[in-house]
Amino acid sequence: MTLANPWFIAAILGVLGVFHLELVTTLLNLARLGKPLPPALEEIFPEETREKLSAYITDGKRVEFIRDITMLSLLMLFWLSGGFGWLQNRVDHLGHGPVETGVFVIAIMMLAQTCLGLPFEIWSTFGVEARHGFNRTTARTFISDHLKGLVLMALIGLPVAWVVVWFFQTQARAALDAWLFMASFSVLMTFLAPRVIMPMFLQFKPMEAGPLRDAIFALAQKLDFPVHEVSVVDGSRRSSKGNAFFAGFGKARRIALYDTLLASHSNDEIVAILAHEIGHNKCRHVPVHLALGLAEMGVMLALLGWVLKSPGFFAAFGVTGTPVGMGLVLFGVLYQPLGIITGLLGLAMSRKHEFEADAFAARAVGSARPLMDGLKKLSRDHLAHPQPHPLAVLLHYSHPPLGQRLAALADR
Numbered sequence: 001m002t003l004a005n006p007w008f009i010a011a012i013l014g015v016l017g018v019f020h021l022e023l024v025t026t027l028l029n030l031a032r033l034g035k036p037l038p039p040a041l042e043e044i045f046p047e048e049t050r051e052k053l054s055a056y057i058t059d060g061k062r063v064e065f066i067r068d069i070t071m072l073s074l075l076m077l078f079w080l081s082g083g084f085g086w087l088q089n090r091v092d093h094l095g096h097g098p099v100e101t102g103v104f105v106i107a108i109m110m111l112a113q114t115c116l117g118l119p120f121e122i123w124s125t126f127g128v129e130a131r132h133g134f135n136r137t138t139a140r141t142f143i144s145d146h147l148k149g150l151v152l153m154a155l156i157g158l159p160v161a162w163v164v165v166w167f168f169q170t171q172a173r174a175a176l177d178a179w180l181f182m183a184s185f186s187v188l189m190t191f192l193a194p195r196v197i198m199p200m201f202l203q204f205k206p207m208e209a210g211p212l213r214d215a216i217f218a219l220a221q222k223l224d225f226p227v228h229e230v231s232v233v234d235g236s237r238r239s240s241k242g243n244a245f246f247a248g249f250g251k252a253r254r255i256a257l258y259d260t261l262l263a264s265h266s267n268d269e270i271v272a273i274l275a276h277e278i279g280h281n282k283c284r285h286v287p288v289h290l291a292l293g294l295a296e297m298g299v300m301l302a303l304l305g306w307v308l309k310s311p312g313f314f315a316a317f318g319v320t321g322t323p324v325g326m327g328l329v330l331f332g333v334l335y336q337p338l339g340i341i342t343g344l345l346g347l348a349m350s351r352k353h354e355f356e357a358d359a360f361a362a363r364a365v366g367s368a369r370p371l372m373d374g375l376k377k378l379s380r381d382h383l384a385h386p387q388p389h390p391l392a393v394l395l396h397y398s399h400p401p402l403g404q405r406l407a408a409l410a411d412r
């Protein structure tokens with residue numbers, strides 16, 4: 001861990017660079033809260049709403065900042081005091097094989113990260129969200145959600161980690177093998193998640209017969225998008241924020257609408273929002289995103305394969321030798337800044353896709369009006385930032401800001 005090691009300098013600059021970039025972005029974004037709104041947005045966000053959303057966004061960012069600076073300080077403390085090397089030695093002394101040792105190191109670090117993040121999650125859910133009237137999560141739901149998350153991590157995350165460590169420990173073409181494995185796993189998860197994992201957290205009930213259900217089936221038929229089931233999801237058990245829904249893929253398409261969305265939107269608005277989601281499917285956005293994700297994973301695994309063979313990389317973190325499991329953990333630290341760069345492309349593409357799905361929805365229902373009304377309501381109900389700073393949009397926004405979406409829809 002000396003300044004003569006280029007890995008050490010790159011890692012330190014990367015970690016500190018990300019922190020400062022995020023801080024600057026947040027400050028620029030908060031400053032924009034005071035900027036006068038263009039007339040198109042002024043009617044959506046009257047004075048009273050603007051005061052509420054400024055307070056909500058500022059409170060949320062405060063928690064995020066305190067969390068980030070705490071995590072950064074703990075990471076630096078652990079790193080510079082030789083914590084990574086110490087942990088590796090302790091686990092080595094347990095006398096298991098290299099693969100098991102690696103998985104054990106990964107499990108310890110993930111558990112530590114989860115535990116350290118927990119107080120901030122509690123603060124955010126029961127402090128900020130509750131103070132601004134959004135939170136509906138009870139302590140019981142919060143605890144059971146986290147226990148389920150831990151069980152899933154143990155049942156799915158650890159075996160996946162085991163396979164990846166095994167590849168890099170034993171195979172010559174490990175990056176390619178790991179990529180093929182991770183790609184198959186991702187595809188499997190897109191099928192399993194809506195069927196097995198989401199129902200562990202949300203309750204799905206068939207939608208009652210009525211005009212909305214009829215309108216949804218009529219839309220699906222008109223768009224040649226076969227739907228087998230429309231469900232209502234109990235999002236209201238966690239938050240009062242109305243959320244859109246997701247559609248399963250393949251033959252057993254399931255459309256799910258959050259009960260909170262049903263409560264706050266008209267049938268026309270819901271049908272238009274649904275047409276937007278069907279638009280994502282019809283315009284082939286899902287396979288494009290999956291392909292981009294797999295390409296990003298390929299780049300990441302190739303880089304991982306390279307750093308795992310570089311003793312200098314491990315030395316930068318005070319670890320002797322090249323233990324694979326610890327290498328994965330350390331690569332996670334280094335991947336923070338790289339991930340931001342590779343993420344830019346995915347976010348830009350996602351924002352472009354949102355415009356396409358909006359245009360599709362307006363064509364499908366024969367007017368842009370219901371979607372525009374629905375989007376305005378969602379933004380206002382969520383107390384979203386009315387005009388985020390372009391840097392914040394570039395780094396974090398998967399959806400274009402409301403003003404841009406409305407302008408594009410009005411221009412049609």
Ligand SMILES: [Zn+2]
Nearest residue numbers: 276280354357
């Ligand atoms: Zn969308």
